[in-house]
Amino acid sequence: MTTPAAxxxxxxxxxxxxxxxxxxxxxxxxxKIGNTLHVVRDGEEALDFLYRRGEHTEAPQPDLILLDLNxxxxxxxxxxxxxxxxxxxxxxxVVVLTTSAAEExxxxxxxxxxxxxxxxxxxxxxxxxxxxxxxxxxxxxxxLPRHF
Numbered sequence: 547m548t549t550p551a552a553x554x555x556x557x558x559x560x561x562x563x564x565x566x567x568x569x570x571x572x573x574x575x576x577x578k579i580g581n582t583l584h585v586v587r588d589g590e591e592a593l594d595f596l597y598r599r600g601e602h603t604e605a606p607q608p609d610l611i612l613l614d615l616n617x618x619x620x621x622x623x624x625x626x627x628x629x630x631x632x633x634x635x636x637x638x639x640v641v642v643l644t645t646s647a648a649e650e651x652x653x654x655x656x657x658x659x660x661x662x663x664x665x666x667x668x669x670x671x672x673x674x675x676x677x678x679x680x681x682x683x684x685x686x687x688x689x690l691p692r693h694f
Contacts (some may be wrong), residue, residue, distance in 0.1 A: 554580040555609035555685060560592040560625065561585065561643075562617050569670060570612070573677035581685065584608065589620025593628060596635055608638060610684050612677075613660075615644040615651060623654060630659040641680055 557574075561567045567585055574583050584605065586592045592613075595602040611629070615622035622642065629635045639661040644651070647665045655663050664680065667673045 554582065556582050556584060556606045557681075558592070558595060558608035558611045559583055559585045560587075560589070560611065560613045560617065560622065562587045562614065566614070566666065566673075569673045570677055573674040574681070581681065582606075588618040589622065589625045591619075592617075592625050593620065596629065607635075611638055611640045612643045612680070613640050615642060615646055615655070623658065626655065626658045626660055639684060641684075643677075643680070 559567065559570055561570065567587075571583060574581065584595065586595050591602075592611075594600045595605045596607075598605050613622045613626060617625070620628075622644065626640055626642070629638065629640060636659075640659075641662045641664060642651075642655045642660045643664050643666060645666050646652075652663050662680070664676055667676055
């Protein structure tokens with residue numbers, strides 16, 4: 547949902563699990579979220595999207611990235627490190643959305659400057675609620691920079 551002060555945003559979901567992708571899409575649809583959800587399925591495709599390479603030459607710069615850690619090609623940690631070390635991308639908020647509750651993954655993600663770390667609930671309703679809360683926070687509460 548958007549308020550008069552809020553604007554629809556582009557969200558990049560980096561997720562290789564079709565079931566988790568479907569649940570995220572459902573959360574966006576159920577919440578009547580007016581944001582655009584773009585999906586890529588591995589770390590290499592995420593970087594292609596962000597750098598507008600290959601089939602993603604027309605991709606918008608996302609306002610928010612939902613990033614799984616366990617991905618093929620480049621894992622989420624490598625993608626996070628690349629995003630946060632690039633001055634052109636580092637301002638984009640990255641929420642790590644993963645099944646791992648391992649303390650080492652949480653610590654490493656924050657050391658790599660993740661903006662938030664969320665362990666995916668296994669229950670569908672809880673998963674949808676978590677995605678809604680992420681969206682509500684980054685759309686309704688936080689002020690995101692305009693692209694420049």
